[in-house]
Amino acid sequence: MAERYSSFAPGGTAWLLQRITAAFLVVVLAFHFFLLHFVNHAAEIEFAGTQARMENVGYFLTMVLFLVAGTFHGVNGVYNALINQGLDGTQKKVVLAVLVIASLALIAQGIYVATTMAGWT
Amino acid sequence: MSQSYNRGLIEDFGRWKEFSAGMWAWIFHKFTGWMLIGYLFTHIAVLSSSLTGPEAYTNTIGGLESLFIVRVLEVGLLAVAVFHILNGLRLLMVDLGVGLEAQDKSFYASLVLTAIITVASVPTFLDGVTL
Ligand code: HEM
Ligand code: HEM
Numbered sequence: 279m280a281e282r283y284s285s286f287a288p289g290g291t292a293w294l295l296q297r298i299t300a301a302f303l304v305v306v307l308a309f310h311f312f313l314l315h316f317v318n319h320a321a322e323i324e325f326a327g328t329q330a331r332m333e334n335v336g337y338f339l340t341m342v343l344f345l346v347a348g349t350f351h352g353v354n355g356v357y358n359a360l361i362n363q364g365l366d367g368t369q370k371k372v373v374l375a376v377l378v379i380a381s382l383a384l385i386a387q388g389i390y391v392a393t394t395m396a397g398w399t
Numbered sequence: 400m401s402q403s404y405n406r407g408l409i410e411d412f413g414r415w416k417e418f419s420a421g422m423w424a425w426i427f428h429k430f431t432g433w434m435l436i437g438y439l440f441t442h443i444a445v446l447s448s449s450l451t452g453p454e455a456y457t458n459t460i461g462g463l464e465s466l467f468i469v470r471v472l473e474v475g476l477l478a479v480a481v482f483h484i485l486n487g488l489r490l491l492m493v494d495l496g497v498g499l500e501a502q503d504k505s506f507y508a509s510l511v512l513t514a515i516i517t518v519a520s521v522p523t524f525l526d527g528v529t530l
Contacts, residue, residue, distance in 0.1 A: 282493055283425035297494065300487050307480060319472065321464035321527055325453035345443075352436030358428060380440075388443045389496070397447050 285355070285362040292358055299351040306344045325395075332396035345388040353381045422502040424486055431483040438476060467530050474524050478517040485509040 286293040314320055318327060331337050357377055365373060393399050403463045418426070445463070449456040463469045492498055498505060 283421050304484055325456045355432045379495050391446050
């Protein structure tokens, strides 16, 4: 049984970064779900609680890293899946540009939102 | 380590009846990955209500959480995330060359564990909401 299916060319930079971000995401994503569904019920989330968490620099940095890693991992995954489906040439360049702009916008917006939550704006 | 052999055109989704366990794992992983990145964009949009002010944030999240359909979607999101995490861990192991003989079994194990974790979380996720 040596089958392996992947959208990534094994051993490349995109492949490696996809795996490094994955290893980080396992931990923070599990932590995030646990914190915001079981420790604090999602329905009881209030601004005050969010602020109390975000004011903590360690938590703030973890969330920003989570945002950056999640965005990269997700968008890189989508991009590689499309290349795997045969995306090429000009189309490939356009898709890459759109994805990079969308990612940067998402990260910028997320960091801005997080600073507001922490009350630092 | 991994020998290559002709697997045909794997991108041909029309051949789904012939798919093996590994192929299904790959499809599910893609599907859940796309759901997660889609959710992340939505998530930041919802959280952006905090830019309007504390009340807007609290009311937006409270309003969403009071809807039964949102709770159901959240259970779905949990299932999607848990599967992507467990299967992702499996893929990382495969890349490291660990447990190559047990790939099918570990895929089924991911499915079963996802189902168990999801079902066990339903009470918490539906807590305090009515139809
Ligand atoms: C339905 C389940 C989820 C709930 C209830 C939830 C709730 C929240 C809340 C309330 C915050 C604000 C910070 C805080 O209060 O501590 C937050 C931040 C965040 N969440 Fe989630 N979350 C969920 C699922 C996810 C998932 C699946 C992802 C990844 C795709 C994610 C990624 C993030 C990120 C990156 C931030 C930081 C936002 C920023 O920097 O502006 N969340 N989440
Ligand atoms: C923020 C949460 C996450 C998002 C948005 C996300 C999204 C994605 C997407 C879109 C793909 C591309 C799938 C494809 O090939 O079409 C992918 C692949 C992958 N994800 Fe995630 N993922 C997340 C979390 C995780 C976690 C926690 C793991 C745990 C190990 C993980 C492991 C992987 C791996 C190994 C791949 C490569 C699959 C392949 O080789 O084709 N991901 N992810």
